[in-house]
Amino acid sequence: MRNLHVVIATVGSLGDLFPFLAVGQELRRRGHRVTIATHALHRLPIEQSGLLFADASGMVEPEDRAAFTAQAFHPWRGPRFVVHDVAALDVRDSYQKLLPICADADVLVTSTLAFAAQIIGEQADAEGRLGWLSAVLAPAGFVSAYDPPASGIGWLDRFLRSSPQRGRWLSRIAIRITHPWTAPVRALRRELGLPAQSPLGDPFHRGQHAPRGVLAMFSPLLGEPQPDWPANVTLTGAARYQQAMMPNPALETFLDSGPPPVVFTLGSAAVHANASFLRESAKAAQQLGQRAILLTGSPEMRAQLPHDLPTSILCVDYAAHADLFPRAAVIIHHGGIGTSSEALRSGRPMLVVPHGFDQPDNAARLQRLGVAETLPARRYRADRADRAAALLQQLLTHPHYRNAADLAAREMQNEEGGTVAADVIEKALRI
Template structure:
């Protein structure tokens, strides 16, 4: 069977979909290999999957890294860091592809397409969120948000000019990638942050289909697989199970796997909001002892982590940062949501679930107990939120992203020959 090298980079949320795909590939008899930062080796190998370390290495629990990733300059600094390490990344991925039949790329692995093209291997690109398509017909939400809404109202012609400006502005960020491409003797290609990341063979959109319809300026050969549901190897903590069994469904508060490292007063305000709204609460506080809230009111429990796929269906509502993994599990659970987006794709994701009628939005700077309690009462008391969330949950729960993604990969394997792509 086929050797499939899956390349990814970033947080746990960036890794989990590829673990889900790799596990399904292995179940089908293929030989998947995950290429990612050394930090994740123990997790991946513990699942019985092969792993190959690729720089730049990161510690997703490092607070300096989290602060950088969530800052307004985060995309620029992170992509510049990735580009600066492209030669080391290329060498590592090339070593991993010695017996590869297919390469799968992540939006932040610009060295991977170079390896595939140089080796003449078929490759399939992936995106985790609609923002990666940067469509002028459905312009993503970005700061300043009021201006982005104005650009949308001016139509795709004007929005297209904004898109072009963004692509031009970021050209300098990835200059080392384009320089390496030229040295390898590969033909010129568009900006690897945008059009250059997409394979001519297939692009897998690994997010729930309800979040975005195909647009005229999407790349060719996009396959909307739906969400790949994998939320880690952790089990539900016994105290949490006992808490859930002892009363009505609680509101779950989580900041995913990144923002949880710098929560500010999020958990304290959340606990107070539960008191004000008259609801029970579950706080997923991460493994940062310094950030663990104290003196919680009765009816509120704090635990490090719980698998979202098991916890969310037992919630009354879910308050989260709108990372795609957390958001997708919340949609699948069919629960109303309060979106608290921090940065990167999160504001656009929040805007999309708000437009679906299943969520309200509260930005971190406005996150206080009184406001959050009011949002929660709206979400729980207005039937339209629960009705819409349940209907969309049924739709999303029918998706099997891992199966659809592996079907697409096998189709590419069957139809491809080893030639420069």
């Protein structure tokens, strides 16, 4: 096969970027040129991965990251803020920036919120100028009636999972609620002479899926194909990107100096929306007499912790999950799909504290696997017997969590999501 230029357009946090870096590196290894088109704030990790970066967004990095993240993770207004204010309102600027980036592309791969790239993919694929593929990074992205995404509200989730008819009701309600959020996308489509939405449907739902092929880039442990998924979905398995990190002697010394610690992390985004998480985590570890590592996300968040923490607790801004998680006793995390996948691969039990978006659904899936317990962010308190400390003690002492986690890890180690996705991308061109 001739060498291709593959453009991958994604919108979101590092969890929305890293799977595509794994795919991009595999394509680069095969001799293809790969451009990752996304926010300017992701330039450094993309270039560190050896791939080409292209600025595909008019959005500027927020001056107050904590305030921005608090808006994004607000329990009710957060999803609209992200879909409408962050993604849909950027569609015009993004479209103009993407046009020259995609001018010589052979294949375009788009993520859920990459609305401008989806329009370009639809146009260019119809004209035979490139092959358009789309990607979904978590099972919740399909909103299946047969496997409906969990909301974190127990009675409602049980009701929706009881029959496909009730699951279809959820899908209809979700489209009705979110339809106004993508009004800027429909307005641009009309200006370009396109129907207000693609023949497949709403841009945030069915309309995001490419007719040529859809990459479901998550583990089958978390979600299996359903009858109402698009017919052209390939379930690739998790695409794992192992980030190169500078050695951290303090972290290595801590890990080597005692039993496996409890690891607390809210990933790259949610940590800035919940300053109390780190404080409550430190309390829970001290209450149980456990060694602990707190991944603070930034020096600003670390500064909000007490200065007199015991030597049994180490604070680190960031550490590669692939290296750290296998050395943990239990992992407490937010349920982002990337963190969830790496935690599954590590074979360690988890306490999942979802904050928004697909996280309650990922948490429910991990709990059904038997590898995790879940606790809503609003109930994450160390000083209540039925909350964080009690659940941590349960995860540390009951062997069935570890047994289930070991089994899941063995299955995940056979997944090669980056390789499978690269195979599909190579076949995307018309022969």
